Amino acid sequence: MLTSLTRAYASFILENVQKSTKSHSRLKISLPTVVHDRQNAAWLGYKRGGIALSTKRNIWIPVGIVLVVGILLRIFLPVGKPLVSVRAEEVFHIGSYNVTNSLLLTWVVMILLVVLSLAATAKLRSGNDEALKHPKGLQNALEYGVEVLYNTMQGVSPKYVARFFVVVATIFFLVLPSNWFGLVPGVGSLGVCFAESELEVMHGHTPVAGAGPSEKVIGAQKVWSDYTNKCAGTADTLVRAEASAQGIVLPATLETPEQIAQYKAVSAELDHAGKITPLFHPFLRPGSADLNMTLALALISFVVTEFWGFRKQGFGYLGKFFIFNQGPIQFFVGIIELVSEFARIISFTFRLFGNIFAGEVVLLVMAFLFPALLSLPFYGLELFVGLVQAFVFAMLTMAFIDMAAESHGDHGHEEHAH
């Protein structure tokens, strides 16, 4: 399926490149010319009257509009500093148990998966023969997805796919919506602004001396917030509270340049002392942008792989790592094999985490560079990255299971299987 898609895409691009080069070469000869090829002309955005306009001008009009809109948005929308946290943040507590925002979104994903699969298999479970023979609607769509994945995995490991498809498909179908949920507007951008001193109280540390008055003010400022606007408000409140706690008098309004300069100087000083950095806790965060979840998945994958190695080969499985009878080079090769076996946990963990988290940060930074519009193309990229990473995680698990089952000597027969 993937390959046919790629081929179709490649042929589409080739066709269009040919089209555009053809038209461009004609353009260079004489600019205002009659276009005979109406279809190509329409594709390039020419006017249908038959007189060719400059393609370049037609491209620059939307680009210009986008630029102007972006600059206006940049001027009139308040833009703050992007706040990025690698750690998943606590949203609320159940007893002494911290419920983080990534856990919350993973629950959402789990509920979604359970409801979807229950809805899709409702007819099957009621013993409807018709649904078994001619699946329709949602059931058909989900069956298609599962089947594509199954066939791909069959290409990876024809022997063990039936046995381990449960594990692999679970990983895939958990990771994929986790990745894609990060792209839903509001995930990661709606949340609460906190202040550092308040966090210290939350975690049961003793607050810093002198920070007393500011805590109360900050507590009152704990609001439902979108990303930048209210956080900037929190920063302002923090500056004023800290300043009054330290006995610095700040101007009540910020109108004259002197007042603004004084305010800026004080806030820069407090910022440097680490007193006014507001912290932003989003309500939701994609599970795969949390190291704990990716590490858990990597450990599951690792344990399944090792379990299957021992199950198939007994303690002979260790012969792959500890080779004593074939000279020093083979011995060190075995040691390297052992190290890389454990390094897989790290690379599994950070591959998924790095890709998804970096995607989030890229979207965020692009939104701050150029409001609302620049992140749009990156949404497309992230959609693709999310799919590929989910697929790679599942496929590598399957491949490593397959590799663990083969004993050291018979690598050759993998080719015969195809």
Place this chain on the structure above:
Amino acid sequence: MTDTGARLLAAALAIGLAAIGPGIGVGLLVAGALQAIARNPETEGSIRTNMFVGIALTEGLAIFGLVISLLIGFGVL
């Protein structure tokens, strides 16, 4: 240079330098795999599998760079 500045520079260098080699490696790997598939399209399944495993191992080096970079950036190292 302040301590924080040196730390930021080190973190950036760690991942930046670590990405060079794997970048070249993954490029070579995929190029080779595509050539092989073009030459012998029936073996696409096994070539793709081995390509992904190879990419995973190569990419692992860049990921170690990322880990070191994060460790430096967050002051663990």
